[in-house]
Amino acid sequence: MKNFEVLGLSQPLLNGLADMGFENPTEIQQQSIPILLKHDGDFIGLAQTGTGKTAAFGLPLLDLIDVNSREVQALILAPTRELAQQICGQMEQMSKHLGKLNVVPVFGGANIMNQIRDIRRGAQIIVATPGRLMDLMKRREVKLDALKYMVLDEADEMLNMGFKEDIDFILSKSDTGRNIWLFSATMAREIKRIVDTYMVQPEEVRINPKNIVNKNIEHQSIQLKASDKIEALRRFLDYDEDMFGVVFCRTKRDTQNVADQLNNNGYATEALHGDMSQAQRDAAMKRFRNKNLKLLIATDVAARGIDVDDITHVIHFALPDDPEFYTHRSGRTARAGKKGVSIALITRGDNRKLKFIASKLGIEFTQGEVPALEAITQKRISRWSENMIKQEINEKIDEQLVNAVQESFADVTKEEIIAKLLTKEYNSIYKRNSISDLNDRSKGRDRDDSPRRERGKRTSRGTEEGMKTYFINLGLKDDINKGALLGYVCDTTGISGAQIGRIVMDKTHSYMDIAEDVASQILTLDGKQRNGHDLRVNEHKGVVKEPARERGGRGGRGGRSGxxxxxxxxxxxxxxxxxxxxxxxxxxxxxxxxSDNSGSGNRSSRRRSDSSSGSNDSGGNxxxxxxxxx
Structure with a gap:
């Protein structure tokens, strides 16, 4: 493999790369850098996320900039604030031996006057999101008289996010003889339009995604029930103390729910989505970069620009519809030549989509496994034992205190003390995990709903024998139905669907029958919050009657009517x-x-017509x- 020395870069840049620990260029860097250093014209670079595109355009750009001039010589457009910040950080690191060079980031959600002040001080390179750059251009704060290079990074993503008009405005207003360098994962139709409209005979480098996508990434799929996915995440975290990854969800709401449920069980995670304020997003990313979080739970759009070292796992809580998004996601791991794992948590209905992604990207998914509770216990107890042995004794502990404790343990054997300590650690493991085998793919276990079971006889209170009834102050007005309530209880308490019987739901509250041996686990929900709603849970010993609208219908959990x-x-x-x-x-x-009792002629005639045809409701709906x- 070539190293950076043979690509034609200057020694100050090579020194910066050595400081950063970069030794060998990626394929897009090998092919792009020599062209960009010598070619005075437009350029197209097509490669997937995670292949090193920032250095592919950043290194030659830094070598071509005149550091003695304070004028704006290069504009770099990026789709998100996070990516703009990341590009600035890398450019500053790579150029620290070049001398005085100002790289200024500008983006929405930050004080525009501070950004104007930074530009006025002299910025040779501006890294911007399209909307904020367009605003600054209209204010005449960005002068483009000396502009030589316009870089469009993640061009396809900018267009997907609705920046088409902004990009057209910027390109049309900056046509001062500058060269356009366009980097994208795909050559979509809109990308082709930009090329045809604004670029002149561009050089092109295209990296085949099939040579990239599975190079250092192990792709796994794990089929399980939808309601088991949260517990699967918990077990991964319990088993692998070095896990450091990103979990991708489909919606902002799912992202927040997953993060909340993991946090409520004592796991260090944070959500990242578009409904968060910029300050919240910055705080989440800071905690993640400092590795104060084990998992970052994100949407596809919010995760753009995440370039954090040593990410070990990418987990797809829900598969994306577009194979390109799978590539973008999995590209967060296995960077800079390191290895990584991409895990797709799928239900039985996702198999066709998984096969399509595998075929489209030319990758092979191996069947993964959720760590078994026994394996987690063995590993956790082993780590606990090692940590106890390594624990240094605090010299400030008073000898009299030690003697007092020894005296209180005088009648307890060493074996009993060990067993008691072991029991405490053992119970903490089983407290937040169910005993279910999540890898059981027998018929019924891999369904999205809980397996059916035999219904017990009813007591005089309507409760099934062997079960207790609990009141929960969640009802239909809380935007939840029986299936969602069942999944929520299973995910947050460790109770399995097979241990839950009748669910009776009204507008403001619900009743749930739960097997006596695990019933008390639902009390862990009492006092917690769901979507800002304080939960109240208690045992109900009165009679529970199903609402009239649910009686007499077809069978099934909760008495669904026909x-x-x-x-x-x-x-x-x-x-x-x-x-x-x-x-x-x-x-x-x-x-x-x-109050709408007046009716119209049409309505009256329609009522008469319906009545005459026998469609009234007197016969039982x-x-x-x-x-x-x-």
Missing amino acids: GGFKGRRDSNGGGGFKGRSNSGGSSHRGRRSD RGGFKGRKW
Whole structure:
């Protein structure tokens, strides 16, 4: 493999790379740097995230900048604040032997006047997000008379994030003979439009993603129930004390929920998503970079620009729809020649998508395993024993105190003390993990819902025999249904779905039957929060009756009722309902309030028509009602 010396870089830059511990260039760096140092024209570099594109354009750019001039000579556009900051940091590290060079980051969410002040002091290179740069250009604070280079980093991602008009504005207003260097993971249609519109006979370097994506990354897939995914994360963290990774979720809400559930169980994690303030995002990234977190839980967009050393694992809590996003995600690990693991947590329904990703990217997924509780126990106890032996004795402990403790333990044998200490550590492991075998893929175990079980006889209070009933102040108004409540309880308490029976849900609260031997575990929810809502949980010893709207329906957990209802209503409506109704009547196809009694001719004739055709509701909700019944 070539080293950096043969690429034509100056000695000050080589010294900076040596300080950073870089020895051998990546493929995109090998091919791009010599061209960019000599080619006075436009350039396209196509390579996946994590292949070293920042150094591929950053090193030749630094060698070509005139450090004696205080004018803006290069603009680098990046899609997110985090990536802009990361580029600035790398540029400053690589250029520390070059002399006086100012690289100024500008982005939204920060004080624009401070950024203007930094630019006025003299900035040879500006690294910016498109929106903030456009704002500064309109204020005439960024002067482009001496601009020589315009770099578009992660160009496809900027376009995906809606910066098309901003980029067009910047490129059209900066056409002063500058060269455009465009770096992207793909040559999408919009990228091709930019090339055709603004670039002239560009040189191109294209790195085949199949030569990159699985080079240093081990790709694993683990099939399990959706409700077991949180516990799988807990077990990975319990088993591997050196784990340091990023967990990718599909939505901002999922991201926050996963982080909250892990934090509530004592794990050091942090969420990163678009609903957080910039100060919160900066604080989360600082904690992650300082390795005060074991896992960062992020969305795809929020994770752009994360370039943190020594990430050991990337975990896909939900698979992305686009194979390119899988590559972007997994590229967070195995950087700078190191090894990494990418784990996809999938349900049975994800197998087709997983095969598509594997085929598209030319990678092979091996079947991984969630660490078994027995293996976690053995490893944790072994570490605990080693740490106890290594524990230094505090010299400040008073001898009299030692004698007092020895006297209190006089009737306890050494074996008993060890067993008691071991029991405390053992219980702490089992307290936050269920005894379920998460790797059991037998029929029913890999379903997204809990396995069916035989229903017990009912007591006089309606509770199943061998179970206790608990009240939870979560209901339909809290944006939760029975399936979501079941998953939430399983994920946060360690109770399995097979140990939960009847669920009765109303607007403001719910009742849940739980097997007596594990029932007390649900009390761990009491006093916790869910989406800002303080939870209250207690045993209920009274009679629980299912709401009238749920009686007499089909069987199943919680007494789901039949009927073709596919909407929502708050009182006895008639047939043909296809929207929301708060009062009686049939055939309503929109939304009306209780006071809307006037009716129109059309509505009256429709009611008469429905009535004559036998679609009223007097016969037991059989009138073609097409909504969702609670």
